[in-house]
Amino acid sequence: MQTKKVILPGSKSETNRGLILQHITQGKFKVENPSNAADSRLLMDLLKRIENNGNLEDTLVLDCGPAGTTFRFLTALCAFTPGKYLITGSARMKERPISDLVEALTLMGAQITYQEKEGYPPLAINGLTPPKKASTRVALNTSSQFLSALLLLSPFFEKGLEIKTIGKGGSKPYINMTLGFLEMLGAQIKVSDTRYLMELKEHRACSYRVNPDWSAASYWYLIALALDSSIILSGLKKESLQGDAILTSLFKSFGINTHFTNEGARLVNGEGDNTAFNYNFSDCPDLAQSFMIACVLTKREGNFAGLDSLKVKETDRILAMQQELAKIGWRLEEKPNGDYHLYQESVIPKSEVVISTYEDHRMAMAFAPLAILNKNIAISNPEVVDKSYPNFWKDINSFNLKPKFA
Ligand SMILES: O=C(O)C1=C[C@@H](OP(=O)(O)O)[C@@H](O)[C@H](O)C1
Numbered sequence: 001m002q003t004k005k006v007i008l009p010g011s012k013s014e015t016n017r018g019l020i021l022q023h024i025t026q027g028k029f030k031v032e033n034p035s036n037a038a039d040s041r042l043l044m045d046l047l048k049r050i051e052n053n054g055n056l057e058d059t060l061v062l063d064c065g066p067a068g069t070t071f072r073f074l075t076a077l078c079a080f081t082p083g084k085y086l087i088t089g090s091a092r093m094k095e096r097p098i099s100d101l102v103e104a105l106t107l108m109g110a111q112i113t114y115q116e117k118e119g120y121p122p123l124a125i126n127g128l129t130p131p132k133k134a135s136t137r138v139a140l141n142t143s144s145q146f147l148s149a150l151l152l153l154s155p156f157f158e159k160g161l162e163i164k165t166i167g168k169g170g171s172k173p174y175i176n177m178t179l180g181f182l183e184m185l186g187a188q189i190k191v192s193d194t195r196y197l198m199e200l201k202e203h204r205a206c207s208y209r210v211n212p213d214w215s216a217a218s219y220w221y222l223i224a225l226a227l228d229s230s231i232i233l234s235g236l237k238k239e240s241l242q243g244d245a246i247l248t249s250l251f252k253s254f255g256i257n258t259h260f261t262n263e264g265a266r267l268v269n270g271e272g273d274n275t276a277f278n279y280n281f282s283d284c285p286d287l288a289q290s291f292m293i294a295c296v297l298t299k300r301e302g303n304f305a306g307l308d309s310l311k312v313k314e315t316d317r318i319l320a321m322q323q324e325l326a327k328i329g330w331r332l333e334e335k336p337n338g339d340y341h342l343y344q345e346s347v348i349p350k351s352e353v354v355i356s357t358y359e360d361h362r363m364a365m366a367f368a369p370l371a372i373l374n375k376n377i378a379i380s381n382p383e384v385v386d387k388s389y390p391n392f393w394k395d396i397n398s399f400n401l402k403p404k405f406a
């Protein structure tokens, strides 16, 4: 079989961190090859508007649409950028909690008020000149993006930033990615169980070339699994700041081996396990939907733990998966301990099934291989992929695959 090459989008998480640091350090940190994800394009545009904001008395309205990291990172940035801001977003963004970040920023002296519902966007911010030194505390249980947003402010505070953490949370690799970026800039970082101490006196000039997005790679592993096709994911490297690179070891148990070459990652099909799949996704929540579909494709039951944060993402991803999996005969059932058991109840119906995507890019991309395999399955609102992977369907078409849209 002919091997096909895919050029993945750049990592949205790497790009968004890089763009914020590029802005704060006035270009000492440079981002090369930024992602074309809609969320990153939007952050770029909004940062330009902040940079060109000549009138500090008029309110600058920053609409982040559905982009979570964009919203959270900009909230922290604007809190310490002189000017008046109204940060808002999509209807779903107004349901995604923000109070832990607002409280942490308020403890640092920030002036932020809720404009609609207490604890949720939109926010009015009276941006202040950053003090030389700051300290605060932040809860970790809702989203790691809050701690990342605060850490990214480190270059503002030449005499140091101290952040105490409350409780435990997931998505730790994303926090480590943030620290990795700050280290490139020359930060001295002391981390203990409950405290981050950042010192960043001089900003080291550096430029960072954004790597391909590992979360996006997961959809190609699913295609490889569905079609037994030979795929090279260009430029993907084994070593990555992206925690979702863990997927190579998880897909091994589904029979997909990854060989790293000069070209990137070559996916090679082999023999998979047929025992139940078990994994805790709290550190890689964006992969959970992909592995549910991997179970469906291989008719393997699964135990999914660590899914709490899925409820507050682009949609309630647990509910969305339960509803859409049910349409094809699979059940995602909550167990008394809060884990989820995934198993097949009946066969895929012969009549047409339309998979709703809930304004969630990951719903569309995860279900794509099923729509490719089964002509009765159609994907609604396929354009949602723009959020992280604008060329997804174009890349699929380049394999001569034509999933049905509804
Ligand atoms: O910091 C980041 O770039 C991200 C952190 C994660 O969010 P949570 O920390 O809310 O889980 C992840 O789901 C999101 O897609 C990107």
Ligand SMILES: C=C(OP(=O)(O)O)C(=O)O
Pocket: 039, 066, 067, 068, 069, 070, 286, 313, 314, 362, 388
């Ligand atoms: C959760 C995600 O993004 P965000 O929180 O940045 O909207 C995602 O891309 O899956």
